[in-house]
Amino acid sequence: MRGQQSGGQEPPPRAGGGGGGPGSDLISLLPDEVLGDIISLLPNKDGARTQALSARWRPLWRSAPLNLATRGGGADADEAAVSRILAAHRRPARRFAVSNLALADLDAWLRSPALDRLQELDVSYSPAASPRPAMPRSALRFSSTLRVAHLGCCQFPDAAAGQAHFPSLRHLTLRWVTVSEHSLHAMLAGCPALNSLVLRYSYGFRRLRINSRSLSCFSVHYIDLPGTEIKLQELIL
Numbered sequence: 001m002r003g004q005q006s007g008g009q010e011p012p013p014r015a016g017g018g019g020g021g022p023g024s025d026l027i028s029l030l031p032d033e034v035l036g037d038i039i040s041l042l043p044n045k046d047g048a049r050t051q052a053l054s055a056r057w058r059p060l061w062r063s064a065p066l067n068l069a070t071r072g073g074g075a076d077a078d079e080a081a082v083s084r085i086l087a088a089h090r091r092p093a094r095r096f097a098v099s100n101l102a103l104a105d106l107d108a109w110l111r112s113p114a115l116d117r118l119q120e121l122d123v124s125y126s127p128a129a130s131p132r133p134a135m136p137r138s139a140l141r142f143s144s145t146l147r148v149a150h151l152g153c154c155q156f157p158d159a160a161a162g163q164a165h166f167p168s169l170r171h172l173t174l175r176w177v178t179v180s181e182h183s184l185h186a187m188l189a190g191c192p193a194l195n196s197l198v199l200r201y202s203y204g205f206r207r208l209r210i211n212s213r214s215l216s217c218f219s220v221h222y223i224d225l226p227g228t229e230i231k232l233q234e235l236i237l
Contacts, residue, residue: 028056036064040094066093066114069122071100079105086112097122099152103133110138118142124152124175131155132178140164151177158183165190173198181205188212201225209236 027035039047039060047067051058066089070078078101086109093115098106103125109115121142125133135154140163147168152175164187172187172194179187184205188194196217197210203225210218222232 028054032060035060036091040065040067042067065091067095068093069095069097071098079103082109086114089114092117094118095120095122097150099124100126102126107136107138110136110141115142117145119145120148121146122148122150123154124150125154127153127176129153132176135160137163142166144168147171149173150175153177155179156183156187167192169194171196173200174202175200177202178204181207185209203232204230205232206230207234207236208232 035057039050042050047064050060066085068082068085070082082098082101083105091114096109096115096118097120098109099122103123106123121139123135123139132153132155134157135151137157137160139151140160143163143165145168146166148171149166149169150173152173154177156174156177156179158180160183164183169191170193172191175198179202181204185208188197188210193214194212195214197215198219198221199208200221201223218237220232220235224231
């Protein structure tokens with residue numbers, strides 16, 4: 001590259017720092033915004049490890065869109081780690097996925113400023129929880145930005161049905177969710193851009209009516225679960 005520069009001068013530094021001299025790499029010469037997008041696509045552990053690459057990379061993970069995903073076993077350490085990450089991060093999250101944790105702090109997590117512009121939400125309580133916990137109403141606050149939602153092993157409260165309006169939501173999965181017929185229909189009516197709907201072993205409704213111009217993929221996984229009084233009996237598309 002030096003040989004192609006007029007007068008034998010070295011190329012000027014690129015945006016984002018790192019001056020392009022001996023020992024620097026081309027990726028580190030990219031602007032902070034591009035590097036932040038790259039980091040946000042990595043699993044959270046790998047994203048955090050980029051801080052060890054060099055002084056150039058050290059501040060990037062905290063300022064990149066957050067991709068926080070953990071599937072723990074209910075350990076207090078896992079819960080504390082989620083709280084620390086949300087408190088330390090300076091940029092809005094792109095994806096928040098937690099499951100198989102006690103989720104005692106879920107409502108506080110969902111209210112965190114780090115999740116203000118969340119695009120993907122994947123929350124599942126422990127399958128062993130009985131009765132199934134109610135999904136916090138704070139999960140509905142991402143109405144303007146949420147594009148993907150996966151909810152599992154919980155109850156969807158009837159009181160929140162009228163607030164379930166997600167104009168940008170394209171993919172919705174309910175897995176082992178108890179939801180009334182009224183709430184389910186209200187939820188679907190509030191998702192005008194929905195492209196994919198998956199119902200996995202969800203109960204509480206006898207009749208399901210879907211009338212959508214945007215839906216192109218619909219999947220129902222259903223078993224005759226003993227002890228379940230309200231089961232799907234009628235499906236209208």
